[in-house]
Amino acid sequence: MAMLSADQQDALQELMNVAMGMASDQLARYLNTLVHLQVPAIRLVQPSDLLAQLEPENADQQRQVVSQGFIGDAGFQGEAVLFYQLSNARQLATMLGYPADDANDxxxxxDISSILTTTFLNSLGGQLSAQLSYSAPRLLSDQQELLVQRIETPGWRAALQVSIHYQVIDYAFQCEMVLLIPELGLQTLQQRLDAILLEY
Amino acid sequence: MDAQWLAMPILQQLNSGVLVLSTDYHICFYNQFIERRLGVPLAEVRHKSVFDVFTDLPEAWLKRKLDSVVALNAPVFSSWEQRPYVLKLPHLRPISNVSDYMIQNCSMLPLLHPHTGETFVCLLIEDATDVSLYQQELQRNMQALQQANRMDGLTQVFNRSYWEQLLNAEILRARRYHQPLSLILFDLDKFKQLNDIYGHQGGDYVLVELSAFIQSLLRESDLLGRYGGEEFGIILPNTGLQGASEVAKRICRQVAAHPLHYQQQDIRATISLGVAELNPHRQQDVHDLVQCADLALYLSKREGRNRSTSYRDELRHYLQKITESAH
Structure with a gap:
């Protein structure tokens, strides 16, 4: 498994922190309210770790999974998978001006997933001097079995898991973002990180 | 080669729609893809509000999307599965397609003017009409398959496995909501004889006609299924023993009075029925309830057919006695 060296891990954490700061600033302006984002915790996970995550902890709570692909220059690419609770999303939707009776969950x-993903990844891409393009986000909740099947296939070996905790004034919006980055994307990421490390 | 000149011809010939709006929703540009389908030259509508040109646009919805693209400098998407189309445009196969308008996926992308730094939003429209049709067809086929999987091929009432699933679900529901639930089992009398006289096709004909006739006598909530051979079951949700017994007697009478015409002959078929109610004080499952109704049905047969019997616990003793005396 491709591993990040301690230096690379530190550099990436630093870039994530900056990107997160920028993303929360953007979100705050957009929502017209204060947004605090905790420093994201990052770790490299293997398919089996992710499978465990996919198991719903509580069947009553509807967990939503949205996936969005991204690609930049030189093979920096992957898939951002966002996990969150529907009730959480509804609160954020109200802030974003969605009509309360809008049946179109x-x-x-x-939309929410796309906003969270792209603001963060745009900022991260900026740090890595990579401009990113995105595929349309897709809801995976009703395809859980398919997702598990895909994850079990050896299409990827490691993924970067980024845990993000959003705090918007008086309520917390918790979501988990997992960046699935295939081997090639991971190599590119390492090269970028090495280049950044050289500059210091 | 200087590639600069390529941009415009490709933009014009692109098989996707490109519409560029200012941050106050005015039309700055659209390519040929949109121009031809809209039938309005760009020069005529440039600088007009997009909502005045595409009058069907959901204004609040689109503004929310466009504002977020500008504010966050990040793309936003609209999928045909959630909103069939953004711009009301015709598609190019008016004859072979069933949908009236082009089904679309739309990406809304932020554009920065390289010199002025001004922000614009580009709406990239992709034709998803074919995809949506395949999807619809797939869903139709899935539904048809599911239907076929639940139905008895001959009589077009529920087949045994699905009917038992329904019965199981109704038992659970009745228990949960403390509602009565009854079951009727019935058997076509002397079916073997019918087959001997009219042949197997005649027998099949009787099964098909009787199923349809009995179905027509039932309420919408009653569930008729073929239990096997010439034996059928009816689940009567929210119905007690007395109500179910009345239904059974009525069906019995009406079937006997309903001649079936087969090859210039009248077939007079009768049925025997057994009725049982779910006992709320016992943990009965599908098997127990069916067994009670079956016992009542057996007695109807024994007492001379063309009648209905309701299950009571005393019937078990009675049955025991007559089987003992037979030995």
Whole structure:
């Protein structure tokens, strides 16, 4: 498994922190309210770790999974998978101006997910001097089995897991973002990190 | 080669729609893809509000999306599965397609003017009409498959496995909500004889006609299934023994009075029925309830057919006695 060296891990953590700061600033302006984002915890995970995550802890709580692909220059690419609770998303949706009676949860969820993912990844891409393009976000909740099947296939070996905790004034919005980065993307990421480390 | 000149011809010939709006929703540009389908030259509508040109646009919805693209400098998407189309445009196969308008996926992307730094939003429209049709067809086929999987091929009432699933679900529901639930089992009398006289096709004909006739006598909530051979079951949700017994007697009478015409002959078929109610004080499962109704049905047969019997616990003793005396 491709591993990040301690230096690379530190550099990446630092870039993530900056990116997170920028993303929360953008979100705050957009939502017109204070947004605190905790320093994201990052770790490299293997397929089996992720499978454990996919097991719903509590069947009553509807967990939503949205996936969005991204690609930049020189093979920096991957898939951002966001996990969060529907009730959580509804609160954020109200802040974003969605009508309360809007029955279209799927659109609301993909919109929110897209906003969270792209603001963060745009900032991260900026740090890595990579401009990113995105695929349309897709709701995976009703395809859990398929997702598990895909994850079990050896298409990737390691993924970067980024845990993000959003705090918007008086309520917390918790979501987990997992960046699935295939081997090639991980190599590119390491090269970028090494280049950044050289500059210091 | 200087590639600069490529941009415009490709933009014009692109098989996707490109619409560029200012941050106050005015039209700055659209490519040929949109121009031809809209039938309005760009020069005529440039600088007009997009909502005045595409009058069907959901204004609040689109503004929310566009504002977020500008504020966050990040793309936003709209999938046909959530909103069939953003711009009301015709598609290019008006004859072979069933949908009236082009089904679309739309990406809304932020654009920065390289010199002025001004922000614009580009709406990239992709035709998803074919995909949506395949999807619809797939769903239709899945539904048809599911239907086929639940139905008895001959009589078009529920087949045994699905009917038993329904019965199981109804038992659980009745227990949860403390509602009565009854079951009727019935058997076509002397079916073997019918087959001997009219042949197997005649027998099949009777099964098909009787199923349809009995179905027509039932309420919408009653669930008729073929239990096997010439034996059928009816689940009567929210119905006690007395109500179910009345239903059974009525069906019995009406079947006997309903001649079936087969090859210029009248077939007079009768049925025997057994009725049982779910006992709320016992943990009965599908098997127990069916067994009670079956016992009542057996007695109907024994007492001379063309009648209905309701299950009571005393019937078990009675049955025991007559089987003992037979030995």
């Amino acid at each position: 799927a659109e609301m969820l993909t």
